[in-house]
Amino acid sequence: xxxxxxxxxxxxxxxxxxxxxxxxxxxxxxxxxxxxxxxxxxxxxxxxxxxxxxxxxxxxxxxxxxxxxxxxxxxxxxxxxxxxxxxxxxxxxxxxxxxxxxxxxxxxxxxxxxxxxxxxxxxxxxxxxxxxxxxxxxxxxxxxxxxxxxxxxxxxxxxxxxxxxxxxxxxxxxxxxxxxxxxxxxxxxxxxxxxxxxxxxxxxxxxxxxxxxxxxxxxxxxxxxxxxxxxxxxxxxxxxxxxxxxxxxxxxxxxxxxxxxxxxxxxxxxxxxxxxxxxxxxxxxxxxxxxxxxxxxxxxxxxxxxxxxxxxxxxxxxxxxxxxxxxxxxxxxxxxxxxxxxxxxxxxxxxxxxxxxxxxxxxxxxxxxxxxxxxxxxx
Numbered sequence: 584x585x586x587x588x589x590x591x592x593x594x595x596x597x598x599x600x601x602x603x604x605x606x607x608x609x610x611x612x613x614x615x616x617x618x619x620x621x622x623x624x625x626x627x628x629x630x631x632x633x634x635x636x637x638x639x640x641x642x643x644x645x646x647x648x649x650x651x652x653x654x655x656x657x658x659x660x661x662x663x664x665x666x667x668x669x670x671x672x673x674x675x676x677x678x679x680x681x682x683x684x685x686x687x688x689x690x691x692x693x694x695x696x697x698x699x700x701x702x703x704x705x706x707x708x709x710x711x712x713x714x715x716x717x718x719x720x721x722x723x724x725x726x727x728x729x730x731x732x733x734x735x736x737x738x739x740x741x742x743x744x745x746x747x748x749x750x751x752x753x754x755x756x757x758x759x760x761x762x763x764x765x766x767x768x769x770x771x772x773x774x775x776x777x778x779x780x781x782x783x784x785x786x787x788x789x790x791x792x793x794x795x796x797x798x799x800x801x802x803x804x805x806x807x808x809x810x811x812x813x814x815x816x817x818x819x820x821x822x823x824x825x826x827x828x829x830x831x832x833x834x835x836x837x838x839x840x841x842x843x844x845x846x847x848x849x850x851x852x853x854x855x856x857x858x859x860x861x862x863x864x865x866x867x868x869x870x871x872x873x874x875x876x877x878x879x880x881x882x883x884x885x886x887x888x889x890x891x892x893x894x895x896x897x898x899x900x901x902x903x904x905x906x907x908x909x910x911x912x913x914x915x916x917x918x919x920x921x922x923x924x925x926x927x928x929x930x931x932x933x934x935x936x937x938x939x940x941x942x943x944x945x946x947x948x949x950x951x952x953x954x955x956x957x958x959x960x961x962x
Contacts, residue, residue, distance in 0.1 A: 584956070585669070586610045587700070590677030591622045593875035594851070595708060595769065598790040602952025613664065615657075615683060622851060626664050628682060630656040654684035661692050665699060673959045674700040676763075679711040679747070679756055686751035690758055702959060703763045704784075707773035710744040712756035717776035719748070725912055726772075727820035727869050740819050765962045767955075770872035771895045784958055786898075789878055790951035791942050796882040798939045801862050801932060806842040807925055809833070810861035810885075812854050812876070813847045822868025826888070828914035830865075833921050840925055861885060862931055863924060868910045868917075871895055878946055881907060881938035886924060886931050888917065899945060905934065906941045 586603060588596040591614040600610040613626040630653035632641035641653050661682060674696050680689050697703060707714060710727070718726045731741050738745065746752060760766070765784040768774040777783040811830065813823050830843055846857050854876075858864050863886045866877040870890025873881070877889040891909035896902065903909065908920050924931050 584608045584672040584959075587668070587671045587674045587696075588612045588677070589674065589696070590614045590681030590683075591624055592677065592709065593789075594622055594879075595706075595789055595875060596675075596677060597623055598792045598948045599952055599955060601792050601795075602790050602948035602950075603956070605949055606952055606956065608956075611668070613661065614677070614681070628657055628661050628664065630654075632656075651685050651688075654688045657682050657684045658688040658692055662695055665695050668699065671700045673702050673704065675704045675706060676759070677706055678709050679705065679752070679759055686749075686755040690755050693759060693762075697762055702962070703759075704959060704962075705759055705763050705766045706769060707766055707777060708769040708789075709773075710747055712747045712752050713780070714773060714776050715744055715747045723775070723871075725869050729869055729912065730819050730822075737819060743816075744820065765958070767958065770874070770890075771892070771898060772871050772890065775871070775894070784962060787954050787958065788946050788951060789873075789875060790948040791878050791882050791946040792948045793882055793943055793946075794948075796879055798882070798884045799859070801884060801935055802860070803862075803928055806840055807863065807928065807931070808842045808844070808861040809863045809865065809921070810858040811843070811845045811865040812849070812858065813845065815848050820869060821866075822910070822912055825868050825910070825912055825914045825917055826865040829917035829921060832914065832918040833925070836922070837925055855879065858885065859883070862935075863888070863921070866910070868912050873907060877907065878942060882942040882946075884935040884939050886934045887938065888920070899941070901941075904930075906937050907934075 586608055588600060588610060591597060591612055596612050600612055603610045611626065612624045613628055614624040615629040632638050632653050645651055680686065682689060682692060718728045721732055727744060728741065731737050760782050763782065766777060766782045767784050768777050768786045769789050770786070774786040809830065811826050833841060834843060844857065844861070849857065858880060864880045866887050866889035867874065871892040872890045872895045877887045880887050886908065888908045888910040891907040910917055
């Protein structure tokens with residue numbers, strides 16, 4: 584099969600491509616590398632107004648005219664690239680806004696894609712209209728919108744997510760759902776809002792390339808190392824403040840037994856090097872399931888504080904605190920879990936091994952690639 588994967592902001596499409604290549608399929612990734620994360624893509628599409636005077640010009644024009652010249656440039660670049668490509672058996676969008684441009688230009692681009700593809704599929708693996716619309720009902724005990732519910736003044740900080748509720752993105756959402764062959768969720772956080780929707784094809788876990796990510800037995804000759812990697816753009820909705828406060832409590836009590844490293848906005852390749860020798864990784868709070876950073880760390884054998892709610896335990900038939908640690912929006916409780924691990928290092932070793940085994944069983948990139956193929960073919 585010839586497959587086009589549009590968009591990349593977690594390494595999901597790269598790992599899926601690697602699995603599909605192993606199974607003999609031709610795959611192209613088109614996307615913008617997701618800002619500072621700099622994920623690999625085959626066709627790089629982005630605008631020229633990233634910084635300096637060009638960025639100021641872009642902002643100024645938008646304020647005066649509501650015209651986004653960055654979106655226009657990205658659309659025409661993407662359209663030009665499509666002309667050079669043949670038709671595809673399958674096209675998959677990472678998101679309802681895979682090029683991260685204005686909804687009207689996303690729609691025009693997807694119309695072009697439909698003319699060059701036999702099938703179009705959509706992933707729910709981040710904020711989109713249906714997901715955010717569901718979260719706005721505030722039915723879950725917490726979500727990425729919890730900070731906004733608790734403090735509406737944070738609306739500006741969560742603009743990227745809330746924009747999916749505006750009329751243009753609502754129109755884009757309905758256009759994609761009316762024209763795609765189906766929608767696939769990548770974890771429990773996106774699975775729950777889609778339940779019972781007629782276009783929903785089910786949850787396919789994130790693929791992790793276990794051939795590239797080696798399990799690293801933990802070394803306890805020195806201090807217990809805790810790593811906290813922060814993305815400033817999403818730190819509010821990920822609940823990093825709870826980790827920061829918990830680490831202060833741990834540092835006060837166990838300064839001689841722990842070594843804490845915190846980084847901010849570093850590229851993906853640097854990020855994975857920074858946490859390579861840690862024992863414990865702090866990922867995110869406002870989640871029911873693990874995102875990509877957590878899964879790759881688990882594959883290496885790290886004990887990860889992340890989304891590991893009861894719904895996730897039930898889905899995979901797991902027991903609490905055996906594969907990952909559920910990070911609740913409570914700094915004291917997080918500190919208590921960290922203290923439990925510091926005082927019981929044998930538990931770190933147990934969870935480390937179980938985490939790797941879980942990734943090998945449920946997130947093997949070849950197995951997941953085969954599941955995608957079966958889903959695409961059936962639908």
